[in-house]
Amino acid sequence: MLSEIGVRSLDELFDRQIPAAVRLQRPLDLPAGMAEQDVYEHLRALAARNTSAEDEISFLGAGMYDHYVPAVVDMLMERSEFLTPYTPYQPEISQGGLQVMFEYQTAISELTALPVSNASVYEGPSAVAAAAYLAKLANGKPKVVVSRGVHPHARAALRTLAAGYGHEVVEVGLRDGVTDAAAWAGAIDQDTGAVIFQQPNFLGAVEDAAALAAAAKDSPAVVVGSYDPIPLGILKPPGEVGVDVAVGEGQSLGNRLDFGGPSFGYFAATDAYLRRMPGRIAGETHDVDGKRGFVLTLQTREQHIRREKATSNICTAQALNALAGVVYLTWLGRHGLVELGELLLQRTHYAREALTAVDGVEALHEQPVVREFALRLDAPVDRVIARCQDAGINPGFAIGREYDEYPDGLLVALTERRSKEHIDRLADILGAAVAAERHSAGVSA
Amino acid sequence: MLSEIGVRSLDELFDRQIPAAVRLQRPLDLPAGMAEQDVYEHLRALAARNTSAEDEISFLGAGMYDHYVPAVVDMLMERSEFLTPYTPYQPEISQGGLQVMFEYQTAISELTALPVSNASVYEGPSAVAAAAYLAKLANGKPKVVVSRGVHPHARAALRTLAAGYGHEVVEVGLRDGVTDAAAWAGAIDQDTGAVIFQQPNFLGAVEDAAALAAAAKDSPAVVVGSYDPIPLGILKPPGEVGVDVAVGEGQSLGNRLDFGGPSFGYFAATDAYLRRMPGRIAGETHDVDGKRGFVLTLQTREQHIRREKATSNICTAQALNALAGVVYLTWLGRHGLVELGELLLQRTHYAREALTAVDGVEALHEQPVVREFALRLDAPVDRVIARCQDAGINPGFAIGREYDEYPDGLLVALTERRSKEHIDRLADILGAAVAAERHSAGVSA
Amino acid sequence: MTQTIFEKGAPGRRAFTCPPLDVPAVDGLLPEAFRRAQEPRLPEVSEPELVRHYVNLSKRNFDLDSGFYPLGSCTMKHNPRLHERVAALPGHSRLHPLQDPARAQGALELMWNLERALAEVAGLPHVSLQPSAGSHGELAGVLLTKALHADHGEARTKVLTPDTAHGTNPATVTMAGYELVKLGTNADGGVDIDDLRAKADETVACLMLTNPNTLGIFDHNIEEIAEIVHEVGATLYYDGANLNAVMGISRPGDMGFDIVHFNLHKSFTQPHGGGGPGSGPIAVAEHIEPYLPRPVIVQGADGTFDLDDHRPKSIGKLRGFQGNYGCFVRSYAYIRSLGAEGLKDASETAVLNANYLLARLRTLGALNKLPLAYGELCMHEFVLSGAPMKRDLQIRTLDLAKRLLDHGFHPPTVYFPLLVDEALLIEPTETETRETLDAFAEALAEILREAADDPSVARNAPYSTPVRRLDEAAAAKHPVIRQAF
Amino acid sequence: MTQTIFEKGAPGRRAFTCPPLDVPAVDGLLPEAFRRAQEPRLPEVSEPELVRHYVNLSKRNFDLDSGFYPLGSCTMKHNPRLHERVAALPGHSRLHPLQDPARAQGALELMWNLERALAEVAGLPHVSLQPSAGSHGELAGVLLTKALHADHGEARTKVLTPDTAHGTNPATVTMAGYELVKLGTNADGGVDIDDLRAKADETVACLMLTNPNTLGIFDHNIEEIAEIVHEVGATLYYDGANLNAVMGISRPGDMGFDIVHFNLHKSFTQPHGGGGPGSGPIAVAEHIEPYLPRPVIVQGADGTFDLDDHRPKSIGKLRGFQGNYGCFVRSYAYIRSLGAEGLKDASETAVLNANYLLARLRTLGALNKLPLAYGELCMHEFVLSGAPMKRDLQIRTLDLAKRLLDHGFHPPTVYFPLLVDEALLIEPTETETRETLDAFAEALAEILREAADDPSVARNAPYSTPVRRLDEAAAAKHPVIRQAF
Ligand SMILES: Cc1ncc(COP(=O)(O)O)c(C=O)c1O
C-alpha cells in the first residue's frame, strides 16, 4: 500500500505532515494489549467489586430506577442494524432508524399530551437546562425560577449552563414536601423567562402542577415541567395542566441503570416552540415514487446548518436509548402503562405505611406519592443505610447529601421489581438498623 | 373468527373432533403463569444454586471443556435470521444458513483431513454410535471393536443403539494409558464391521492412531476415530492416519457448556462413504440465472425421502451449534488454532509436572498429553475433590466414577482460560486436600 | 456473486489474540510422528471481516422473527426473547455436565420440574429428558419397547406405522432393528381399523402414531386402536410432534399411549436455529419406567436431587450427559410463563387459527383449486391437495410455494404427507395475528388468480429472492460439498 | 407501504404481563384532580408483533456491521462485540449511580483508569468523564475557560474558530454566551496566521481548533498558533473528533492545547446507535483543573476511590451523575485490548488507509473530476471537491452520494467542510481492509464514468434502496412529526 501512496515508510507519512517538535518520541505509557478472554476477565473482576441491584434488594431511586428491562429491548438494541449506524444523514438507507424516531416522538407526545417531541436529548438534568435555554432564546428574559423540588443535579446543570448564556437562577423552597405556593408566586415577575418544577418532585410528592403553571400565566415565563414518565399512565399529563415544555429522564423506560448513563432525556413542547426545539426531529414525507418515508426535518434549527445561530449545539444524542424507550413503551402497551402505574401507586402506599410504622421512622411529608416517598429517621441516616446494606438491602437515598434542610431524610423508591415481601423485609431491617443506631447513640450519650 | 369458521364456540371446535372420553375434563395441574420479570427471577434463583465455571476455577473436562466463547459467536447466534428459521427446505430464502453449512463442512474437512463432512449430528457420543451404524449398513458385519479409551458415554450410546440394529460390542482395555495394542489386534477379525478409538483418549493420552488403524487394515472394518477438535491444529489428523470415519464432540468449538447440551457432533468420512452419511449435507450449485447458490443435497440418504431405507433417522440436528463452531474456527483462524494447541500443550505439560510433584499424587500414565491428563491420588478421590471445591477450585473428574480399574484416578483438563496462576493454585490446594485426607485416614486408622 | 469466508481475508489476518505463554516453553512434548505437518486451511480474517461476512449471510435467510412461517408439522411459534436471556445466565450456560450433583441443585430441580410438567401434559407418570430431538425420542421409545419385550422373554419383529407417518418413524423402525409394516388411512383420515386388526398380532412390537396426525385429523377411533394394540401385547407410541393441538385438552396417556415423545422445539418453543438444536424428551407408563435411559433424576427424602446411574434394566444412554439442558431452560421458562391456562389457551388458539385460515381460504374460493384433503374442520394444521390446481391451472404445489416467496411468506410444508397428491401442509400456530392469516389467505388466492391468467409466472417464481430456483439435480449429480482450494 | 407500530395491533393485545397486586388495594390514593382521564394511546401489540415490526424496521437501515461507512469526521470504526458483552455484566449495567462509592469501587477504578489513559493520550494531566458527547465536551471546555477568566477577574467576550470548524463549535460559542469570530484558512489548509494575529487580543477568551482539522490536514503552524493564543491570555481548545489520526503519535497537550475533548464514540469505538449514545470526556491542563465539573474521582491513601463533590471553583454539573458509564466500560475495554502499541497502530493504519484510498482514486483518475481540496497527503481523512464533476459531468456531490447507495456503500460526509465547494469528506478508518478500499475507489470511478455517458442515472439515484429520494422540503414545509390518530 505504501508504494501505491508513493512513500517509503509509514514514518514518512507522518514526518511529512507533523512537525517533529510535536511528535511523541516515546510509546504511550499504557499497559500492553490483552487477549479478548483476559479483557473479559478483567472487566468481570471490576464488575464483581460493585454492589449492583442484582446483588442487593435496592430501594434506591432519586432519578434513576431499577425497572425490569424486557428481553426484547436488549435483543433489538443489539441488532447491528440499530446498534452500529450513525445519525440518519442518508434517509434512503436509514428508514428503520428514522421511523423509530417518528414512533418515539409519537409515544412521548402521547405520554405528555404535548404535540411536539424531538428524537431525544442527552438525559434528564441537562434537558432541564436545555429547556431554560429555549426560554432564553424565546423571550430573552433574564430570570429563571426553579423549585427546589427539581432534582439537585438538574438545578446544578441549569446553573452551570446559565452561567454561560446568562440566566439568573432563583430557587423556591419546599413546604410540606411540595413547592411553596406563595414563594413561587412571589418569585415570578415580568423578568421571568422560565419557571421549572418537577412532577413528582424530588421528595416523591405529587405537585399541584396546574396551580404552579397557573401562577406563571400572567408572566412571560415558559412553564417547564420535568416529569417522571413512569407514572404518566395515571398522573395528569403536562399538556393538560398548562405546561409549555415537558422534559425528563428517560432511563426508567427500558434503559439500564449503567451507573448513571447512557440513558436519554425526552423533550416535548407545545406547537409554539416547534422551531425552537433542540436536537433531531424526524418527520414523515414521501419519496419520488410517492412511497411513504421519513427524514430528519426542521434542520434549520440545528448546528450543522445554522452554526452559531442554532437552537442548541447538540449533535450526537441518544438514539439507541430512545429506541429502547419506545420499544419498552410498546411492550407495556396502552393498558400496561396504566396497570404499572396503579401497581406502583398501591405498593408505594403500602411501603410508606409499613415504614412509618417503624419505631424512629416518620413521614417527611404527607403529600400523595406514586412511586417514591421521603422519610425522617431518628438516627444518623448514613449509618442506618450502611447497616441495611450490610443486611443485603439498600433502603434508599440520604436526602441530606443534597438538601441541608433535610439532614435526617431518607428517600425510598419502588419499581415493579420490589414486591410486598421485599417491602416487609425492608421494614424489619430498617427497624433493626434504626434501633441499633439509637441504642449505640444512647450508649455513647 | 368463530363465525367465519361457522362454529358457535371454541369448545364446539374440539367437541366435534375429539371424543369426550379422551378429553381432559380438568385444568392441567401446573402452576399459574407468571410475569416476565418473575420468570426471570425464578430462573436466576435456580442458576444461583449451581456452581458454574464462573463460580470456581474448574479443571473439569472429560468430554466438555470450558473454553472461552468469543463475543462474536453469541452475537451471530442471537441474530434472528440464524436463530429462528428451521431446516432450509426452501433454498431460495435460506442461502445464509446453507452457505454456513457449506463453510462448516469445509472447516471440518480441513480439520480432519477427510473430504466429506455432513452439516452436524446431535453430539459426540451419539456420533460414535452413528458411525457404527454406518458401518453396519456398509458391510453388515456383526461385530464392533471399541477401545476403552473411548468416552464411557460414547461406548454406552454405542451399546444402546447396537442392541437395536444388532452389533456385538467388544471392548479392548487400556495398558499404560493407551489402547492395548495386542488385545486390539487380537479382537479384530473378518467379522469385525467397525473399530473405534478416541484421540486423545479418555485419559488424555495421545494414541498411536496410525498403528490402531493399521491393525484393521486386513479386516473389513470401518476405522472410526473420535477426535477432540481443539488439538487438531497440532495433532496428526484422522485423514492422514488411515481413519475412514472421524466423529467428535463439537462443544469445545464455540459452544457453551450448558450442563451438557445443546452442542453438536461432527461427522466426517472418506469419499467412499459419501452416500452413506447420516444427516444434512449442503452442496454448491447455481440458480436459473447462473448465480452461485447452495442447497441441501444427496437427500436420497434421508428419512424424509427414503423413510425406512434411510441411512439414519436424524431430522432436526444442531445447525445453530454448528454455526457457532464454524464462526469460532474462523475467529481462531488458520494460525490461531495452532497457537491455541501449542499453548495448551505447554500448559498441560506444566500442570502435569506441577501436580505430580505434589505429595500423594502421581501420573496415572506417562503417555504424551495435549490438553488433559490422568493422575492417581493416594487418598479418596471424591473427598479430595470436595475439599478442593470447598476451596474454590474444581480439580477435575473422578475417573473411578466410570472406570472400576482406576478407582484412584483424577482426570485434569485445561483450556486457555486456565492460567499458570490457576495451575499453581490447584497444586497448592490439591496438595493440602490430599494431605488432609491422608491425615484423617491415618487418624481413623 | 456470493463469496465464502474461505475466499475472503488475507494471509496473517486474524480476529483471535492468543493469551501469552505463561509457563516455561518445553520442546518435544509431542513426538514428531504424532505432529501435524500442515495446519488446517482455516480462514484468515479480522473480526470486522468476520462480523460483516456472517451478518450479510444472515440477511440471505428468511426467519420467523421477520415473517409468517406456516411450515406444517414444525410448529413455528414465536420464540420469546426472555428464553435466550435466562438460558445465557452463567449459572446455566457455564455449568459443566459432570459437576457434582450436590453443586448443581438448581439445574436438577429445573429438570425435575420440567419432567413433572411434561408428565402432566402427557398424562404419563415418568419422563426422560435425554433424547436430543424428536427422532432421537422415537428411537428411545422403540428401544424401550424392545427392552420391555426382551425382559418378558419375547422377541417381536414388526412395528406398525400409518402411511401418514413422518419419515423419521419408518427410519427409526429400521434403525431399531424392526421390520416396518404400513397401515392404511380410512376415509376420515384416521387409521384403517380393519387393516390394523389384520396386521396386529404377537409379532408386532409397537404401533407408532401421531394424533392429531399429519393430516391435522384427530383419530376418533383412538380408544379402539389402543385396545387392539394392547390386546396383542404391543406398545402404543405417540409421536408428539403435533402435541401443540391438544395441550391441556387431551392427553396421550388418557388416549391409551404407553410412550410419548415431545418436540420441545415445537410445542414448547425452542428457536429452530436453522435446523436445530432441538430436544425430544419421552414420557412413559409405569411398566416401562425400569427401562428408561440412565441417569434418571431422583429426589431424596431431604428434597435434594441426584442423578441415579445404577439402573440395571435401563436401555443405557442415547447420548452424552443429561440431554440438551439449554433447551430445557427455555421450555421450562415457557411453561412457567404460560402456566396451566396459558398452555391450554395456546393449543386452543392454534386450532382456532388453523380453522380460521381454512375458513378464509374457503371464503376466498381457494379451496376450489386446493381442496381440503380430509374432513371439514382440522386441529392445529390442515392439508390441502394441489391436484386440481395442477390439472386446471397447470401449476404445481412447488410453483405455488415458490410464488409465495415473492409475497414474503415462508411456504407451508409441501409434498407431505405422501398419501395426499401435491400436498400442502399448513400450520399457522397460535402466535400469529388474524391480520397475518388474512394476508396469507389473500396471497394464496391471488396466486391462483394469477395462474389462471398466466401459469408461467408461478412456474418461474421466485423473482425477488437472493437467488432464484436452484439446480438441485446438478448438486446431487456432481456433489460439491466443501470449498476447493 | 410501511406502517408504524401505532397502525398495527388490535385493542387488548399486549406483550407485558403485570405482576400481581400483592398488597391490599386501597382506593383514592391519588386525588381525582391529579388523575389522568384518558390513558396515552400507546400501541397494543403482542410480543411476536413487536419483534417482527422492529426486526423488519431494522432491515431498512444500512449499518457498519454490514458495509463500508466512510462518513468523514465520524470515525466509523468497527465496534468489537466484546464491548457489548462486558458492558452488559450486571455489576456494571445494574449499578445505581447513587450507590455508596465504597460499594462501587470497581466502577470508580474503571473510571480512574480510563481518566489516566485518556490523560496520557491527550498529554494533559486531568480528565473529567462527565460530558455526554463531543458538543457537550465543547460546552464544558468553553465554560471552563469562562470560569478561569472570571476567577482572574477578567470578562472576555469572543471565541475564535476557523471556517473549517464543525457546526457544534460555533453553536457552543453562542450557548456559552460568547461572540463568535471566524478565522480564515491558508493555502495549506491550516489557520491563516495573519488573520489570527489580527484578531487575537485581550477580548478573546479561546481559540477552538481541530487538528488534524476537518480537511484532514495537520496544521504545521500549531506551535506558533499556541504561542499567539497564549500570549493574549486565551485558552487553546482541542476538538478531539479527529484524534483517531494521532493517538500515540502526537498529543494535543504537547501541541500546546489547554483543553481537549474526546469523542469516545469515535476514536474509542462506541457503537453509534443511529445517533448516540456518545461520550465526550475532557482533559485539561493543571491551571484549569480547579474548575472541572463535579464530582471528581479521587484516590485515597489506602488506594480506595471516592467521589469528591466539594469543589468550590467547579463550574458545577453538566448533567446528572457521573456521565455515560456504559460508554466508559466499552472504551476502557478497547484501550485495554489494544494497549499502547495497538492504539498507535490504529492511528497509523487509519492514516495509511486514508492515503491509500486517496492514492487509488488518483490512480483511477477519479481526482481529475474530484480534486483533493488541499495538500497532497492527508491524515486519517481527506476532502475532495465535486466542483469540476458538477461543471463537467453535470452531477453534484449529492448525486454521487446517492448513486453510491446503489453500490452498497454509505456515502462520505457531504457539503462539509463548508469552505470546500461540493465537498466530500472521506474517512475510511483503520478497521477496513484493502479489498474494501479498492472496491470503494472502483465504485467512485465507475460512477464518474457512468455520469460521463449519462448523468441522469446518478441524478435520479438511488434505485435499490427501501425508498428513493425523499421530499425533505415538503417535510419541513408541513411538518408531520408524530402519528395522527
Ligand atoms: C410428525 C413428526 N414426527 C417426527 C418428527 C421428527 O422430529 P425431529 O425433527 O425433532 O427429530 C417431526 C419433525 O419434523 C415431525 O413433524
Ligand SMILES: Cc1ncc(COP(=O)(O)O)c(C=O)c1O
Ligand atoms: C469535528 C467535530 N467536532 C465536534 C463534533 C461533535 O461531536 P458530538 O456529535 O459527539 O457532539 C463532531 C461530530 O460529529 C465532529 O465531527
